Amino acid sequence: MNSSAESYSRALWWSVPPDPRPTLSQPEEADVAIIGGGFTGIASALFLAQAGKRAVVLEARHVGFGASGRNGGQVIPGLKHDPEELLAEYGPDQGARLVRMVGGAADLVFDTIATHGIPCAPVRGGWIQGAHSPLALKAVQTRARQWQAQGVPVEMLDRDQIAERSGTPVYFGGWRDPRAGALQPLDYVRGLARAAEAHGAVIFENSPVTGLTHEGAGWIATTAGGRVRAPRALVATNGYTGDLVPGLAQSILPVQSMIIATQPLPEDLRRTIMPGGVVLSETRKLAFYMRQTAEGRFLIGGRGAVGPAEKPALIEALRRGMARMFPQIAGIGIDHHWSGHIAMSMDGMPHLHAPAPGLHVMLAYNGRGVAMATAFGKMYAEHVATGEPVLFPATPVRPLAWHALRKPVMDLGIRWYWLKDRLGLASK
Ligand SMILES: Cc1cc2nc3c(=O)[nH]c(=O)nc-3n(C[C@H](O)[C@H](O)[C@H](O)COP(=O)(O)OP(=O)(O)OC[C@H]3O[C@@H](n4cnc5c(N)ncnc54)[C@H](O)[C@@H]3O)c2cc1C
Secondary structure (H helix, E strand, O other): OOEOHHHHHHOOOOOOOOOOOOOOOOOEEOOEEEEOOOHHHHHHHHHHHHOOOOEEEEOOOOOOOOHHHOOOOEEOOOOOOOHHHHHHHHHHHHHHHHHHHHHOHHHHHHHHHHHHOOOOOOEOOOEEEEOOOHHHHHHHHHHHHHHHHOOOOOEEEOHHHHHHHHOOOOOOOEEEEOOOEEOOHHHHHHHHHHHHHHOOOEEEOOOOOOEEEEEOOEEEEEOOOOEEEEOEEEEOOHHHOOOOOOOOHHHOEEEEEEEEEEOOOOHHHHHHOOHHHOEEEEOOOOOEEEEEOOOOOEEEEEEEEEOOEOOHHHHHHHHHHHHHHOHHHOOOOEEEEEEEEEEEOOOOOOEEEEEEOOEEEEEOOOOOHHHHHHHHHHHHHHHHHHOOOOOOOOOOOOOOOOHHHHHHHHHHHHHHHHHHHHOOOOOO
């Protein structure tokens, strides 16, 4: 049985080994000790370093080992909560600032890539959300109208238009958000890391943090070989969260997401299946997401499994889904499959916690972390640099009472979602 954790080097993106970085072997002082070397931790380190703060990152394995180095590379702005929900929940001032932040998350990614010259095949062809039923179409039209009201030049797509843009006739219609795009995620996180180091951040790899303690006015993050002392600590461990912060691992659902990728498509198919760098995901709860890569491979992913082992049934479901939607490529070989863990929250929102003075946790982007974790990193660095309250609302760490039973509960939940999808009910 393949282990999901170790599938990182099977990811399509993994052709060049990581830059060699030291393991922590002595005491270090920092302004911020960051635990986790994915987009959240590394983007925070970059923006902190740009603001003149000394950030030290401790990564258990290597930069991009977690979801950041093995995701689908879709750069999608916004949350599962639409602008009007944010405005209603957080009021006209904070709500409007949140809408601007989450709506600008893809701009931030592409600007950061341009500023630091990160070679990660960025392409900005927009994001199509395909409706799997007439009910779901109504829901996405409402979402699109809300972004339109915010001044975003979104496009509504009818059945024929979406078929023409995507190469599949299965959707009832949808919308296209032009702010979105795609990139090579491992190259992006590695590029962020190099930019952070160029600005003075320090990254230690193969340095799992085994303890995080409050001492005096600050925090001590301890590894087998050393420790980092800092007035502030940021936990950025997402779907790979352990027991450093009490109750944190029990507050999220670490769900496996899996991707398969075909061999490069022939030229004529490249022109008709999601051409121009557009990315697509569906309105189903158990949604597929898909894109074409820079080398013309077709990549399709989906979520569902729980636990450390990859489920062959999920690979088969992706293969079947691809053949159903795109019969024109059903015969093309699939030469990569891999998986990783994302953190899902029960409320569908990312979580920002401040469980003790000087300690922050940022996680649970619910599958939207490429853009959102970058934006959270910038937001956190602004908070540290200015002393202003952090923009995103902090919530207490709330362990889920049934977390120990998550596997059977989620297996049941997956069946329920499957039924909801079959009935055509709308999901976000
Ligand atoms: C297959 C797949 C496809 C996806 N597709 C997309 C997509 O197309 N678009 C999108 O926006 N999002 C996508 N996502 C989600 C996105 O990748 C994540 O939201 C994002 O990478 C989260 O970044 P992160 O830095 O918070 O966490 P991660 O990248 O998971 O990093 C957490 C890091 O913490 C480290 N760590 C854990 N414990 C410790 C410790 N004790 N000490 C030191 N280090 C520790 C881990 O080794 C890991 O490297 C996908 C995810 C997966 C798995």
